[in-house]
Amino acid sequence: MQVNGTPYRCIWLEADQRSVGIIDQTKLPHSFETVTLRTLHDAIIAISDMLVRGAPLIGATAAYGVCLGLSGLSDKNTDTCLETICASLIAARPTAVNLRWAVERMRSLLINLPPEKRVQAAYQEAARICDEDVQINESIGEHGLQLIQERYAATGDTVHILTHCNAGWLATVDWGTALSPIFKAQQADIPVHVWVDETRPRNQGAHLTAWELASAGIAHHLIVDNSGGHLMQQGKVDLCIVGTDRTTCTGDVCNKIGTYLKALAAADNDIPFYVALPSSTIDWTLEDGAEIPIEERDQEEVLLVSGLSERDEMHQVQQVRIAPEQTRAANPAFDVTPARLVSGLITERGICAPNKESLLSLFPEHRE
Numbered sequence: 001m002q003v004n005g006t007p008y009r010c011i012w013l014e015a016d017q018r019s020v021g022i023i024d025q026t027k028l029p030h031s032f033e034t035v036t037l038r039t040l041h042d043a044i045i046a047i048s049d050m051l052v053r054g055a056p057l058i059g060a061t062a063a064y065g066v067c068l069g070l071s072g073l074s075d076k077n078t079d080t081c082l083e084t085i086c087a088s089l090i091a092a093r094p095t096a097v098n099l100r101w102a103v104e105r106m107r108s109l110l111i112n113l114p115p116e117k118r119v120q121a122a123y124q125e126a127a128r129i130c131d132e133d134v135q136i137n138e139s140i141g142e143h144g145l146q147l148i149q150e151r152y153a154a155t156g157d158t159v160h161i162l163t164h165c166n167a168g169w170l171a172t173v174d175w176g177t178a179l180s181p182i183f184k185a186q187q188a189d190i191p192v193h194v195w196v197d198e199t200r201p202r203n204q205g206a207h208l209t210a211w212e213l214a215s216a217g218i219a220h221h222l223i224v225d226n227s228g229g230h231l232m233q234q235g236k237v238d239l240c241i242v243g244t245d246r247t248t249c250t251g252d253v254c255n256k257i258g259t260y261l262k263a264l265a266a267a268d269n270d271i272p273f274y275v276a277l278p279s280s281t282i283d284w285t286l287e288d289g290a291e292i293p294i295e296e297r298d299q300e301e302v303l304l305v306s307g308l309s310e311r312d313e314m315h316q317v318q319q320v321r322i323a324p325e326q327t328r329a330a331n332p333a334f335d336v337t338p339a340r341l342v343s344g345l346i347t348e349r350g351i352c353a354p355n356k357e358s359l360l361s362l363f364p365e366h367r368e
C-alpha cells in the first residue's frame with residue numbers, strides 16, 4: 001500500500017540485509033514513523049508492546065525475530081539456542097495463532113539444517129512467509145469482493161460495511177484481510193462506505209483503520225463501539241467483515257474484544273457477518289473456541305486514553321486518565337464468536353461455511 005505516494009509493506013529487510021524495518025503502529029495516525037529491529041529482544045518488544053500487531057503481521061515479525069535471534073548468536077548456534085529463541089517469541093503474545101504457526105514453520109525447517117546454514121535459510125524463509133502473506137491477502141480480497149459485488153448488483157447502491165478493530169494492511173504484510181475486499185471494491189469502482197468501530201481500549205479502528213481508509217480515499221465514518229447494533233436496526237449496515245486472531249477448525253472465531261457483540265447484533269438483524277482470514281490463522285488443533293487463550297492486557301490501556309491535544313499549542317499526543325485514581329480495570333483483549341453466528345469464512349482458497357467439513361474441503365491437506 002502507499003503512504004504519501006511511497007509503496008510500503010509493514011515489514012521489510014533493511015539495506016544491511018540483516019536488520020528489519022517496521023512501521024511503529026503506536027504512533028499512528030498522528031505520525032508515520034519507522035523503526036529498525038536489530039535483535040531478538042527488539043522483535044519481542046515490537047510484538048508485545050504492539051508496535052506491530054494484527055495476527056499475520058505478528059507472525060511475520062516473529063519469523064524475522066528468529067533470524068535476528070540466530071544472527072545475534074556469537075558462536076554457539078545449537079539446537080537448544082534455536083528452541084530458546086522460538087519459545088521466547090511464542091511467549092510474546094498468546095492469542096494470535098499465526099505467531100506459533102510462523103515460529104513453528106521456521107523451527108521445523110531450521111532444526112534439520114546444520115547450524116552454519118541456519119542464518120541464511122532463516123532469512124530466506126522469513127522472506128517467503130512475507131511474500132506468501134501478500135499473495136494470500138490479495139486472494140482473500142478477490143474472494144471477499146464477490147460478496148460486495150453481489151450486494152451492489154442487488155441494490156445498485158453504496159454498500160455499507162461494518163468492521164471492527166484493524167484487519168487492514170497494517171495488520172498484515174500488505175493488503176489486510178477484512179479490508180482487502182474493500183480495497184478491491186474500490187479498484188472495481190463499486191461504491192463502498194465503511195462503519196469503523198473505534199475499538200476500545202486501544203482504538204485500532206480510530207487510529208489505524210480510519211487512517212488506512214482516509215489515506216486510500218475510501219468513504220467511512222468512525223463510530224463508538226456501542227453504535228453498531230443501532231445502525232444495524234436502522235438498516236444502515238449491509239455487511240460485516242472482521243478479521244480474526246485464531247479460528248478453530250470448527251469455525252469459532254476469536255477476534256478483538258467486542259467482535260462477539262457485533263456478531264450477535266448482526267444475527268438479530270439478519271445481516272451477513274463474514275470473517276476474513278489466511279489459513280495460518282486456523283488452529284487445526286482446537287475444536288472449541290472456549291479453549292483459545294485470551295490475552296489479558298495492562299489495565300492502563302482502559303484507564304488511559306491517548307490522543308492529539310487540541311489545547312496546547314504543541315499539538316502533542318497526550319494520555320489522559322478517564323476514571324477515578326482508585327478505579328481498577330479489567331482488560332481482556334479478545335473474545336470468541338461462536339461459529340453459529342458467522343455467515344462464512346473468507347479464505348485465500350475461497351469462502352466456506354464455518355464448520356470443520358467445509359474448512360477441510362478447502363484445505364484437504366489437514367485431513368487426518
Ligand code: MRU
Pocket residue numbers: 053054055056096164165166167168171172176177178204242243244245255256333
Ligand atoms: O490486538 P491486535 O491489534 O493485534 O488485534 C488485532 C485484531 O484483532 C485483528 O482483527 C486480527 O488480528 C486480524 S488481523 C488481519
